[in-house]
Amino acid sequence: MQVKDQVRDDVTIRFAGDSGDGMQLTGSLFTNTTALQGNDIRTLPEFPAEIRAPIGTVPGVSSFQLHFGSKEIMTPGDECDVLVVMNSAALKANLSLLRKGGIIIANTSGFDKKNLNLAKYGEDNNPLENGSLSDYIVIEVDVTRLTKESLSDSGLSYKDIERSKNMFVLGLLYWMYNRPLDSTISFLNQKFTKKPEIAQGNIKVLKDGYHYGETTEVFAETYTVKKAQIGAGEYRSITGNEATVLGLVAAARQGNIPLFFGSYPITPASDILHELSALKNFGVTTFQAEDEIAAVSSAIGAAFGGSLGVTSSSGPGIALKAEAVGLAVMLELPLVILNIQRAGPSTGMPTKTEQSDLLQAMYGRNGESPVVIIAPATPGDCFDAAFEASRIAIEHMIPVYFLSDGYLANGSEPWKFPQQKGLKKVNVRFEPARNGEDNPFLPYARDERLVRSWAIPGTPGIEHRVGGLEKEAETGNVSYDPDNHQLMTNLRKERVDKIADSIPLQQVDSGKDHGDAVLVGWGSTYGSIRTAVRELMVEGYSVSHVHIKYLNPFPKNLGEILNNFDQVIVPEMNSGQLVKLLRDTFFVPAKGINKVKGRPFFVDELKQEVKTILSEKV
């Protein structure tokens, strides 16, 4: 049989298996190789909620989806073209995400009686045999047996052999998509420098998987995805949490101040703590506190001392920080609160994504305590957003909320990384020492931007007290004076509003600056909205896309832009939060497209919803 090679613009592959099957690693290795090949790519890892869910069951399934192409790729793909399943539970959990006509590559050992029972198919009801998959192309490969055979003379233990079966699958997929093996081989050699026999074993299985594709006749086609037309330059692959870390470190460097990071572990924010903890030679101090309250409080203490104070959390942990954030509003100290949002109230769905904490960031504190809010749009954009959050916190002596989410945090994209010389400077102005008594230091005196000075301990002559009680303007002394409270409340709001003078004006991301409708998004929905809008434009619709990064204050020209469209449509992974702020601020009759299913928008569903809204109007 002749194997035909087909050219594809884009492909979505989903690797799924038991938590122990190494699907995350398989996915990231495929991602790296593919990025090195010059494709544009987006990924979405999905982990089970339980660390050690029972082997072979549906809750124990871990998957990794990647979408790559020769065109611009902005999402991890709606439905996948290829679904790799290491056992029957993986098929059960993921079949609905495979497009009709798509390819299933099934590890047949994972469909034995035991696995069928564990996946609750029932031992006599093997989906590979009962005809239920007739809409798909099913390719059966006994990965487990082939891996064992491949390593029968290796002397490796049963466990080590069992662990390398993901390499067989990876090799096979590399053959299918014409990818080279070298990047993975050098990764394996590096990872197992101390255990070369394991490196050799894995490499052998990888190659055998590749050759299996070449020599057997189970595949009729291979696929070529050409290089993408992406901007020239040097790239690396990056996840949102990694980029967040780099943004913080870079901002502290650009201000030449220490970065103090206080945190308490929680999914999906913990990786930020892990990564920063390793950067001790970058002027970073990390503190794993006893709880989220201590975490934010320690950051406030460090900020009082002249560090950039940063804290991170998600869901319930953010709720715990609220009182201390209010303190930082009163103290007017630089504090960055990273909220890597996750789904649901209370503990909710820790491993699932959602963007439902915008109104909490905006209003979720006692009293009127405005803060700045910034949201990154893509994994790589987490760098810019974290940098900006830190810069504004420092230069404006104010708490800044950074609203990422689980999807950005774990998703990855090729990133044209910046160089230090191209980064903005961050201006730190510590109040200088004083010798004379003639003009006493006023801790709450302000400059023209309404910013007070950063007066750090250790500076002679400016000893002063701050606190959460209302401050008298200028002196900072405790004051219950009615007019003073009005003044200070107004000032705290104006301080935030004034930041609009120094942030970039809002741009229209796709489409014209006027038309029938504008889709307004924020945060991680960027890729889906952009792709949907561009496709709708091709179909002849008069739609545009505006994506807001600065959510409080809004860019000065935002209202003007919105007014140039007949309809304002706001897709959000919540039940309507930005839409409320837009209606309230600009009096526009904005409509929401809302979804809270713990996963990002599909491009197709967005397009459908937009079409429905546009047709209702006529």
Place this chain on the structure above:
Amino acid sequence: MSLETIIDLHIKNGAPGDMNYTGKDFSSDQDVRWCPGCGDYTILKQVQTAMPEIGVKKEDIVFISGIGCAARFPYYMDTFGMHSIHGRAAAIATGLKISRPELSIWVISGDGDSLSIGGNHFLHLLRRNVNVNYLLFNNQVYGLTKGQYSPTAPSGSVSKSTPYGSIDHAVNPLSFALGADGSFVARAMDRDPKHLNQMILRANSHRGTSMLEIYQNCIVFNDGAFERFTDKKTRPVEAVYLEQGEPLIFGEKNEKGIRLDGLVPKVVSMKNGEFSKDDLWIHDEKDKTKAYMLSRFFDQPEPGDENRMPRPFGVLFAEERFCYDEEVNRQIAGVVERKGVGNLDELLRGRETWIVK
């Protein structure tokens, strides 16, 4: 190479402070607003008196408090200060101390602030042994919120929120601190200013979390809670002052002592010649087991019982143990020494890159 930040440059450039302070130099321009007769006044006075003796420049001293009457304290000190939120002073102080280890940091906290809302942070501060001084103003009541019982109030306390008597079992702050592996545990009282002053200075000179509990009279909501220790008439019988290497002696004529009978402390009299000073428990603040026993000298047995233990004042326990803030900074310095100051461009590049033309 070291990591020199703008803070180092800023601090270095500061003019050296004038160190010939008197107590007055530490009093701020704010009117003190505690109720007349409140025990907080004497504590403030003794802290201000102690400050010139600690040998630290004013600009390097920071007072951090939570919320409560006691927590107003920083406003009255002419140093750097932060009046923060209820229960969290320990956590704020930890962040400041880690990032600025050269500062002399004093946490001021009430019994409610430390042991109800802030109990968690207090525990972790003590076990980490962050090098700060912790003054716990214990008045066995919530003063600022006008008189509810606190976690140190004895069971049965009648207060606004416990008109029929409290049912809670009280926390013993010194046992708590020892249980949390506190490295310095001491007790003083507002009405013995001289001893209080000594204890403040001892707390200051100890490296690590120096936890000094101070019995403080809330004249408005819990007047007389500690009268039997503070009243000059009853004090000799009800209190015993601890001195390193000295026997535990108390009583109106110093005629009583405490003797260890195996593991059981017993009150003995030295009047009839059966026991002398040489038979008594010699205080050793490095002995943790004995320190714990001392912390349990707490209203037991009932008054009138001949074996009733006096309440100990002084340093129950002091040990040298590594401090979290010092170790954090030592670890950072070690990494910098091994790896050199991180190169931002290398960090941004990461491990694997590719070029698109």
